Amino acid sequence: xxxxxxxxxxxxxxxxxxxxxxxxxxxxxxxxxxxxxxxxxxxxxxxxxxxxxxxxxxxxxxxxxxxxxxxxxxxxxxxxxxxxxxxxxxxxxxxxxxxxxxxxxxxxxxxxxxxxxxxxxxxxxxxxxxxxxxxxxxxxxxxxxxxxxxxxxxxxxxxxxxxxxxxxxxxxxxxxxxxxxxxxxxxxxxxxxxxxxxxxxxxxxxxxxxxxxxxxxxxxxxxxxxxxxxx
Amino acid sequence: xxxxxxxxxxxxxxxxxxxxxxxxxxxxxxxxxxxxxxxxxxxxxxxxxxxxxxxxxxxxxxxxxxxxxxxxxxxxxxxxxxxxxxxxxxxxxxxxxxxxxxxxxxxxxxxxxxxxxx
Numbered sequence: 001x002x003x004x005x006x007x008x009x010x011x012x013x014x015x016x017x018x019x020x021x022x023x024x025x026x027x028x029x030x031x032x033x034x035x036x037x038x039x040x041x042x043x044x045x046x047x048x049x050x051x052x053x054x055x056x057x058x059x060x061x062x063x064x065x066x067x068x069x070x071x072x073x074x075x076x077x078x079x080x081x082x083x084x085x086x087x088x089x090x091x092x093x094x095x096x097x098x099x100x101x102x103x104x105x106x107x108x109x110x111x112x113x114x115x116x117x118x119x120x121x122x123x124x125x126x127x128x129x130x131x132x133x134x135x136x137x138x139x140x141x142x143x144x145x146x147x148x149x150x151x152x153x154x155x156x157x158x159x160x161x162x163x164x165x166x167x168x169x170x171x172x173x174x175x176x177x178x179x180x181x182x183x184x185x186x187x188x189x190x191x192x193x194x195x196x197x198x199x200x201x202x203x204x205x206x207x208x209x210x211x212x213x214x215x216x217x218x219x220x221x222x223x224x225x226x227x228x229x230x231x
Numbered sequence: 232x233x234x235x236x237x238x239x240x241x242x243x244x245x246x247x248x249x250x251x252x253x254x255x256x257x258x259x260x261x262x263x264x265x266x267x268x269x270x271x272x273x274x275x276x277x278x279x280x281x282x283x284x285x286x287x288x289x290x291x292x293x294x295x296x297x298x299x300x301x302x303x304x305x306x307x308x309x310x311x312x313x314x315x316x317x318x319x320x321x322x323x324x325x326x327x328x329x330x331x332x333x334x335x336x337x338x339x340x341x342x343x344x345x346x347x348x349x
Contacts, residue, residue, distance in 0.1 A: 015344075040344070044337070064341040067333050078334045086344035179330055 013090040014110050016041040017079035018061070019072045023097045024050040030099045031059035037103040038093070042082050044075040052097075073183030077176040089168050096162040105203040109165035112201065119170030119196035122156060122188075123163030127202035140221050147225075148185050152192040156200060160184045160224075163203050170196050182227035238294040238305065245309040249316060266317075273310065 016034055020027060020043045031041055041061040045053035047069035057063045064082055066075065076094060083092045091113055093106045101123075109121040125141075141160065148159035164187070166174070173194040178186045191198050233239070252265065280287050280303065287299030296302045 042344070060347070062342060062344060062347060064337050066337045068329075070330050070333055074330050074334060078337055081334070081338055082341060082344060085338075088345070177327070179326070 015083045019075035021046040024052045028055045046075040071179035074179045121165045123161040123203035124158035124200040152189040154192040249313040
C-alpha cells in the first residue's frame with residue numbers, strides 16, 4: 001500500500017538547494033536523511049571556515065563552493081543557476097542546512113507542483129499550529145508579513161520561511177540580488193512582480209536548541225529592514 | 232525674520248544637490264564630469280579660504296552665521312554627508328561585482344549536475 005500523502009515518484013527530477021555555512025556538525029545527517037527522499041541535493045557552501053563542504057560531499061551531495069562568504073541570498077542564487085544547468089531538472093526546493101525543515105514537507109510541496117497549475121509553493125509556519133515559536137518571535141514575524149504583503153502585493157501568512165518549492169520555469173524568473181538576509185522578501189517581491197502562480201503549504205519548523213542557537217535573532221529583523229530600504 | 236534663514240537655505244540646497252547627484256540617472260560620463268567639477272570647485276573654495284581667512288568671516292556674516300569657523304564646519308558636514316553616501320553607493324556596486332565574480336567562479340569549478348548519481 002502506498003500512503004495517500006507519500007510521493008509516488010523518486011523525485012529524480014527535483015533538486016534540493018541547500019545554502020551551507022558553517023554547519024559541519026549537522027550537515028552530514030541533514031543531507032543523508034534528505035537523500036532518502038531527494039536523490040539530487042546541491043549544497044552551496046558559502047565560504048564555510050569549517051569542514052561543512054567536505055561533510056556534505058561525504059554524505060552524497062553535490063557541492064558548489066563560494067570562494068568567499070557572500071551571504072545566503074547569493075548562495076541560493078548560485079544554487080538556482082546550478083539547477084538550471086541540469087536539463088532534466090523540473091523542480092527545485094530551497095531547504096535549510098541546520099535540520100529545521102522536514103523532507104516530508106518538501107516532498108508534499110513538490111507533489112503539489114506536479115498536480116496543480118502552480119509555479120511556486122511557499123512553506124508557512126502559521127497555517128497550522130504545529131510550530132511553536134516564542135510570542136516575541138511570532139510578533140516580529142507577523143509584522144514582517146504585514147510589511148511584505150503591503151510592499152509586494154503577494155498575500156502570504158509567513159514571509160520568511162526558507163522552505164520553498166519552485167518549478168524550473170518559475171525559478172528561471174527569480175533573480176536574487178540581496179546577498180544577505182533580505183533575500184526572502186526579495187523572492188516574494190519577485191513572485192509578485194513576475195506574476196508567478198503561488199500557493200502556501202503548512203510546514204513544520206523544528207526549533208531545536210541547535211537551530212535556536214544558530215537561527216535568526218530578532219536583531220536580524222532590523223538588519224533585514226535596513227537592507228530592504230537602503231539596498 | 233529668522234536671521235539664520237539664509238544659511239539654512241544654503242545648507243539644505245547643498246544637501247539637496249547631493250541627493251540629486253545620487254539619484255541622477257544620467258550616463259556615466261556626465262556623472263563623472265559633474266563629480267570632478269564639484270570636487271575642483273571644492274578645492275578652489277578651500278584654497279581661497281586658506282589665502283584669505285578673513286573672507287570666510289565676511290561670507291559667514293553675509294549668511295547670518297556668527298563666525299567663519301562655523302561656516303566651515305557646516306560646509307564640512309555637508310561634504311561629509313555627500314562623501315558617506317557616495318562611498319556607500321560605490322561600495323554596493325563593488326559588492327555586486329564581487330558577488331557575480333565569486334558566484335561565476337564557484338559554478339565554473341563545480342562538478343556537473345548528474346555526475347554523481349548518473
